[in-house]
Amino acid sequence: MTAARREQLLSYAILGVFSVIALYPIVSIVLLALHERSDLVTGLSIPDSIDLGTFRDAWTEGDFGRGLMNSFIVAGTVAVATAALSTLAGYAFGTMRFRGSDTIFYLLLVGLIFPYEATVIPLYYVFRDAGLTDSRWALILPQIGLSVPFGIFWMRAFFRSTPPALVEASRLDGASSFVTLWRVLLPQAWPAITTMVVLVFMWTWNEFLLALVMIQSDELRTAPLGLALFAGANRGSQDVTLTAAAAVLVALPVVIVYVFLQRSFIRGMFAGAVKE
Amino acid sequence: MRADGGAGVERRVRTRAPGEPRRVAYLYLAPALVFYLLFAFGPLVYTTWLSFFDWNGLTVGTWAGLDNYREVLEDEDIRASFVHSLVLIVFYSVIPVFLGLVLASLIAHGRVRGTTFFRAVLFLPQTIATVVVAIAWTWIYAPSGPLNEALDAVGLDSVSRGWLGDFTWALPALGLVGTWVMFGLCIVLFLAGIQKIPLSLYEAARVDGAGRFREFLAVTLPGLRGELAVALTLTTILALRTFDLIYVATSGGPGTTTTVPSVLVYQNAFANGRVGLAAAVAVVLTALIFVVAFAITKLVDRDPTT
Numbered sequence: 001m002t003a004a005r006r007e008q009l010l011s012y013a014i015l016g017v018f019s020v021i022a023l024y025p026i027v028s029i030v031l032l033a034l035h036e037r038s039d040l041v042t043g044l045s046i047p048d049s050i051d052l053g054t055f056r057d058a059w060t061e062g063d064f065g066r067g068l069m070n071s072f073i074v075a076g077t078v079a080v081a082t083a084a085l086s087t088l089a090g091y092a093f094g095t096m097r098f099r100g101s102d103t104i105f106y107l108l109l110v111g112l113i114f115p116y117e118a119t120v121i122p123l124y125y126v127f128r129d130a131g132l133t134d135s136r137w138a139l140i141l142p143q144i145g146l147s148v149p150f151g152i153f154w155m156r157a158f159f160r161s162t163p164p165a166l167v168e169a170s171r172l173d174g175a176s177s178f179v180t181l182w183r184v185l186l187p188q189a190w191p192a193i194t195t196m197v198v199l200v201f202m203w204t205w206n207e208f209l210l211a212l213v214m215i216q217s218d219e220l221r222t223a224p225l226g227l228a229l230f231a232g233a234n235r236g237s238q239d240v241t242l243t244a245a246a247a248v249l250v251a252l253p254v255v256i257v258y259v260f261l262q263r264s265f266i267r268g269m270f271a272g273a274v275k276e
Numbered sequence: 277m278r279a280d281g282g283a284g285v286e287r288r289v290r291t292r293a294p295g296e297p298r299r300v301a302y303l304y305l306a307p308a309l310v311f312y313l314l315f316a317f318g319p320l321v322y323t324t325w326l327s328f329f330d331w332n333g334l335t336v337g338t339w340a341g342l343d344n345y346r347e348v349l350e351d352e353d354i355r356a357s358f359v360h361s362l363v364l365i366v367f368y369s370v371i372p373v374f375l376g377l378v379l380a381s382l383i384a385h386g387r388v389r390g391t392t393f394f395r396a397v398l399f400l401p402q403t404i405a406t407v408v409v410a411i412a413w414t415w416i417y418a419p420s421g422p423l424n425e426a427l428d429a430v431g432l433d434s435v436s437r438g439w440l441g442d443f444t445w446a447l448p449a450l451g452l453v454g455t456w457v458m459f460g461l462c463i464v465l466f467l468a469g470i471q472k473i474p475l476s477l478y479e480a481a482r483v484d485g486a487g488r489f490r491e492f493l494a495v496t497l498p499g500l501r502g503e504l505a506v507a508l509t510l511t512t513i514l515a516l517r518t519f520d521l522i523y524v525a526t527s528g529g530p531g532t533t534t535t536v537p538s539v540l541v542y543q544n545a546f547a548n549g550r551v552g553l554a555a556a557v558a559v560v561l562t563a564l565i566f567v568v569a570f571a572i573t574k575l576v577d578r579d580p581t582t
Binding site: 209 | 298300301302314316379388394398402405409411456463464509566569
């Protein structure tokens with residue numbers, strides 16, 4: 001066996017083992033969910049027959065149709081609004097020169113790293129006084145606010161990578177800055193925008209703390225919040241299968257999107273962070 | 277690299293980049309900035325302000341000066357929560373980064389087919405809601421769950437237990453969940469990085485008679501500075517922010533053995549009526565995150581604006 005061949009086999013072995021580790025918890029919970037609700041499952045056990053009844057029960061008892069719909073509305077709104085706002089701002093940062101641009105940009109960079117823990121306290125009390133807690137606005141507005149730094153960072157990098165000659169030529173043709181953006185740059189920007197939308201959608205979909213603090217009524221629960229409460233209510237009961245099914249339902253939408261757009265996901269996660 | 281824009285444009289771009297002076301820029305910035313200032317940066321400042329008050333969330337607060345910060349420093353449970361965060365950093369950041377470096381350098385030149393598939397699988401844990409991750413792992417660690425079953429199967433019955441209910445093991449068990457979430461990201465990131473290092477550097481190292489370890493130190497590690505910074509920053513920040521996992525899996529228990537600062541923020545602000553103290557914990561946590569991010573950035577000396 002040659003050295004190259006040995007190296008290749010070793011590589012496959014490592015990738016294989018760690019892929020199994022990555023998949024193991026996911027597989028174990030899916031298997032659990034595929035059991036009949038009343039099954040007493042121990043360990044990693046493969047169900048005798050595939051039973052989707054547990055999913056049906058979880059769906060109805062946890063009202064996950066509503067939870068998923070709420071999450072979809074919130075995450076969709078946040079993703080689209082963030083994309084629009086960040087494209088405009090990224091355009092300014094990427095193609096124009098203006099006083100204070102560095103200062104404003106650093107101010108936004110701070111927003112890339114601070115967590116909801118740092119803002120959720122005043123957000124809750126101010127929203128409460130304004131009568132906005134327990135509404136979708138309480139989820140949408142703060143999440144747009146904390147998503148635009150990433151969006152701007154991402155779109156700024158994109159606009160910087162476009163040839164300045166394009167903008168120049170468009171201006172010489174007498175086009176306004178907005179027409180230049182709309183007609184010349186935007187058609188090329190869709191891949192970048194898609195990546196941003198997908199990532200912001202995922203982050204918003206998975207967000208938990210904000211919903212936990214802001215939402216009290218059952219009708220407005222997001223899917224992760226509904227899941228946490230559902231799991232809490234079923235803790236101690238024998239229905240581990242039911243909780244597992246609910247968990248799979250909540251994770252599924254993002255995983256499906258991920259399967260189709262995984263390149264965008266991975267590229268975006270390392271967004272601009274790696275120096276060229 | 278750039279499309280041909282004439283020498284004049286090229287030169288101007290280089291000396292005065294980016295773009296040209298335009299006031300209209302503010303108009304494009306304004307909407308995003310308003311949202312950011314009102315719903316993110318403003319609240320951050322407001323949290324800091326609240327941290328100087330003694331307030332129960334209902335009546336009028338009273339000025340407390342630095343009392344809340346004194347309590348953060350002196351209260352044993354709060355101090356312990358920050359220590360728990362440090363333990364989580366080991367599991368979320370140190371182990372995955374180390375593992376990722378070793379594995380990525382072992383397989384980087386293995387000419388593997390199907391990297392897209394492996395990459396997608398390794399990255400998958402990143403996409404799953406933490407609440408779901410918490411539920412999956414709660415099952416794995418459950419008294420009758422897969423981990424104990426596996427231990428029993430190999431005759432280690434004496435070791436098996438309800439891991440998340442164990443005073444000693446609950447925190448490391450949660451930490452391992454973080455390792456699971458992060459290691460794939462590190463491998464994928466470092467693999468991509470190594471592939472960007474010119475092969476000639478490796479050949480040169482080999483000509484100089486460097487072994488694999490020397491080669492790793494002299495070529496791979498320096499070549500991965502940027503990726504290392506990204507991985508360390510991402511994973512450390514996520515370790516410090518951990519909330520969902522602990523809230524769902526253990527609520528900080530048993531006792532306070534898995535309580536982290538973010539859980540204290542939540543409990544004090546929304547259950548115990550100690551809003552000022554919660555704000556102080558949040559401020560210290562945020563400051564810590566800034567320091568870590570800044571230190572890592574400085575350490576690998578990369579310009580945050582590029």
